[in-house]
Amino acid sequence: MTSRRKFVKNTAVVGASLPLIPHLSYGKANKAPDQKLRLGFIGVGLRGTNHLKNALKRDDIVIAAICDIDDRRIKIVNDHMKEANVKMPKVFGSNDHDYRNLLELEEVDAVIISTPWLWHTKMAVDAMKAGKYTGLEVSAANTLEECWDLVNTYEGTGTHMMILENVNYRRDVLAVLNMVKQNVFGEVLHMRCGYQHDLRHVKFNDGKTAYGKGAEFGEKGISESAWRTQHSLLRNADVYPTHGLGPVATMVDINRGNRFLSLTSHATKARGLNKYIVETGGADHHNAQLRWKQGDIITSTIDTANGETIIVTHNVNNPRPYSLGFNVQGVQGIAEFDKHTQRIYIEGQSEEHQWEDMNSWLEKYDHPLWQKFGPDANDTGHGGIDFFVLHAFVESAKANVAPPMDAYDAAAWSAVTPLSEASIDNNGAPQDFPDFTRGRWIKRAPYAWMKDTY
């Protein structure tokens, strides 16, 4: 590792105190083509380990360090490294803040943060301050203040950050993005999206198996139930907006010639989690008395500067098939697509008044990335999209250029959480989005999504 030239030249060695010296590194130095990206992993739970396994498949990455406070997860990573015949990297995790020592390592160029939500912004801020090109799992921030922390730290340090929204790379999503860019729908008017995923078996377990058994969470649960479920107990908000919102935000160039203006949000009563606890653990289960604040279905409607509206749904506490419920309506036609149904109607091309199966459209407008890397993407998780999001991160980091989805996107998309909470808490009163770009959205150019490199 010592033979490698640092590619982020002005990455000062910073201590755990992480002084606020700005690095302003953006675009200043690139990795030479033969150099590998030295990657640190902060958080190697199920999600971080998935990224790590995908990283092991690439020949342009060195796994330089890992951090997790859970020994069991370190052990699992060790097994994966052995299996891949790769030397175990430096390990951190002796305490909650040991990740800062990882960030001090000169031999780390970039980090991927896959930790519980409450750590996301804090760690991303520290990583940017340490000059590490930062990949942050979704959702990026929990409050408006945290949204600003991401933006201000990016602007202050010049260190790039990317929100690792994998759904933006779904094959159908990228094909529809291609169709939007090629004007198949004409001017876009309205979009729908959301996270409609029955997570009851994720939010509760028996403390031993991650999914499907038991009615415990928090200290008695493991994996996501150990931290995720508490958000449902105390926050009546769309706490997970980016899987739906990232793709549609990209289609209408949010933060790049357009922006979210305001939203209103509505929540149903909360029933699903209590029902699940009672059915799984019995009416006498100690969790059966809890009052869940999160409404079972949360509906947010966003107005954009360019006059589109977007419905975002959060529906995770009740039985239903998985669906991100995408819908794009333009002046020329409409597409509705989710995991199970994909239908389109384009005036003048589809049979009048009839839905058309989208298959031929998806093939015709297949994104160049999928055409080129589709075979590589298999077996990387979530139907291939995990390959693409890592690929985009790694290539952007190697070149040290702005990523496809940056700090402004992370802030704007994640802002739906606190804004929906405030709206619900105020009987649906509209909440304005901060302009995280400080007005620069009017001259920022759309990201060049339509390329076959990354």
Add this chain to the structure above:
Amino acid sequence: MTSRRKFVKNTAVVGASLPLIPHLSYGKANKAPDQKLRLGFIGVGLRGTNHLKNALKRDDIVIAAICDIDDRRIKIVNDHMKEANVKMPKVFGSNDHDYRNLLELEEVDAVIISTPWLWHTKMAVDAMKAGKYTGLEVSAANTLEECWDLVNTYEGTGTHMMILENVNYRRDVLAVLNMVKQNVFGEVLHMRCGYQHDLRHVKFNDGKTAYGKGAEFGEKGISESAWRTQHSLLRNADVYPTHGLGPVATMVDINRGNRFLSLTSHATKARGLNKYIVETGGADHHNAQLRWKQGDIITSTIDTANGETIIVTHNVNNPRPYSLGFNVQGVQGIAEFDKHTQRIYIEGQSEEHQWEDMNSWLEKYDHPLWQKFGPDANDTGHGGIDFFVLHAFVESAKANVAPPMDAYDAAAWSAVTPLSEASIDNNGAPQDFPDFTRGRWIKRAPYAWMKDTY
């Protein structure tokens, strides 16, 4: 006709001035089983004529009078009467208010009002004051004041009125209502509905053919374009909410143990109508300069007293296949059904994580009305539902009992128009629904929908 006993005994003969003497006729007198309902038709445009043709098929109706200011429509009715070998009834329509002379007729028991929207409430109010059991086409009212007019007149006169919402009688809608009542979905949490119907060919024509040709409306248009289109020009509101909202309101007993509390609404930019004019009539067409106030897609989200949320969509100015977009999510499962796709997932019964085609469910829970009258319903228009809505009206009127969908329903459903307008005009600010029942919703019993009579 002279041999027939009046069944609304206290229907005083009222003059065109329509004094405000309350009739308070509800439930007081019933039609004997062998007696026919003497029906007047106010408005015999396409919609009214459809009702009239269906009335001609019944042996319990006498068509007692018709009214229309358009001679061409009277002529068409005349042809239908001849064809059916039925004597032409008294005709009114010499001026805009000649319908009041129809309402004076002692030999009219009930009226069906199928006129342009701006006449709906005014005529229904006059009809109730005249003691005529009133059937009113959708939407019932244009403003909150008109909503109150319907309620206050009903309460003041005791004359029943029914909003003639035919979609409540769609076979799938009634089957799902049956499923809701039988608790298939468990406690209902969230519903979606709307009017998603490309009406551009209805809103414009060439002044000769009703549908499909030309870019004229208003005085230069005919049929619906003569009056409907002006609403799109000047009102940014969901002007047609009841086709979607009626069915879902019934499922969660609105005004009968539940009520609409408030809504927020959002409108997209207006693009579709201008685009259609330019494409149909050219960029120099005199209508191409108009600025349409109605946003192309309008999204309203309603909160109910019982903690459900309802999304109502109005999408009529752009190309897309017809869909009322129904969606019912309960704690036990979900159904999505429109004209083209009908899918359901019920926990413990459907294959895990998979949508199931609804066919077998719709058969199993087929409503008794459809089982009994399905064959009669064919050829009555809109897939049979026009038979059922007329049937319910006629049977309710013959018995002079409260109809399935009454003045409170007409008011609450139609209130979405002015409330959505106010919300859109105020950046999505929540608008409270008036409690049209004056608090009595807490003790009003649900209407007995599950019967095979009407």
